[in-house]
Amino acid sequence: ETGVTQxxxxxxxxxxxxxxxxxxxxxxxxxxxxxKQSAKKPLELMFVYxxxxxxxxxxxxxxxxxECPNSSHLFLHLHTxxxxxxxxxxxxxxxxxxxxxxxxEQYFGPGTRLTVT
Amino acid sequence: GENVEQHPSTLSVQEGDSAVIKCTYSDSASNxxxxxxxxxxxxxxLIIDIRSNVGEKKDQRIAVTLxxxxxxxxLHITExxxxxxxxxxxxxRETGGFKTIFGAGxxxxxxx
Numbered sequence: 376e377t378g379v380t381q382x383x384x385x386x387x388x389x390x391x392x393x394x395x396x397x398x399x400x401x402x403x404x405x406x407x408x409x410x411k412q413s414a415k416k417p418l419e420l421m422f423v424y425x426x427x428x429x430x431x432x433x434x435x436x437x438x439x440x441x442e443c444p445n446s447s448h449l450f451l452h453l454h455t456x457x458x459x460x461x462x463x464x465x466x467x468x469x470x471x472x473x474x475x476x477x478x479x480e481q482y483f484g485p486g487t488r489l490t491v492t
Numbered sequence: 493g494e495n496v497e498q499h500p501s502t503l504s505v506q507e508g509d510s511a512v513i514k515c516t517y518s519d520s521a522s523n524x525x526x527x528x529x530x531x532x533x534x535x536x537x538l539i540i541d542i543r544s545n546v547g548e549k550k551d552q553r554i555a556v557t558l559x560x561x562x563x564x565x566x567l568h569i570t571e572x573x574x575x576x577x578x579x580x581x582x583x584x585r586e587t588g589g590f591k592t593i594f595g596a597g598x599x600x601x602x603x604x
Binding site: 379406408415416417418419420423425430432433443465471478480481483484485486 | 496517523524526528534535536537538541581583585590591592593594595596597
């Protein structure tokens with residue numbers, strides 16, 4: 376499959392569960408992102424990885440834990456979530472200059488629809 | 493940090509009319525301004541972008557204008573078609589970092 380893929384597409388979990396979201400990009404990009412999309416809210420940037428190093432952590436609660444083992448894969452580990460964490464979680468990738476001096480289009484995955492019960 | 497405001501939140505136009513969506517940003521150092529379209533149940537996709545060294549850019553029926561002094565940028569869609577119905581997001585990229593801040597989105601309805 377081409378572009379950016381995400382699994383699972385839908386996830387229902389209880390507040391005491393531990394689960395992981397997976398993102399894979401097939402575009403040869405060097406930066407990957409996690410966003411949270413809630414109803415009637417802007418896309419909220421959660422984490423940025425550039426060249427496999429985390430460069431941004433947008434004050435995200437510790438119950439969300441990212442992992443980037445290589446430039447093609449990105450995970451979001453979830454534990455003890457709250458009902459307000461229910462949202463669409465979007466992964467994106469882009470090809471960036473190493474120092475962030477220039478910006479380019481982000482390619483989004485289809486998202487994981489997460490419901491916390 | 494950067495803050496992006498987007499108006500209107502909802503816009504309804506008749507097919508063939510023009511649609512304009514406006515955004516303002518707070519960080520004068522931001523240098524890249526993309527616009528994304530998200531159809532119902534689908535992923536956001538870039539439709540046009542503009543950099544801070546350019547005042548206007550056009551791609552067929554879509555144009556974007558940037559006023560750096562006023563920190564405004566706008567999306568213009570001419571001859572709207574029903575397939576233009578979607579949510580449109582503006583965004584601003586902070587300089588020297590990797591953060592892109594998105595506006596809240598505009599839901600555009602094009603009535604046939």
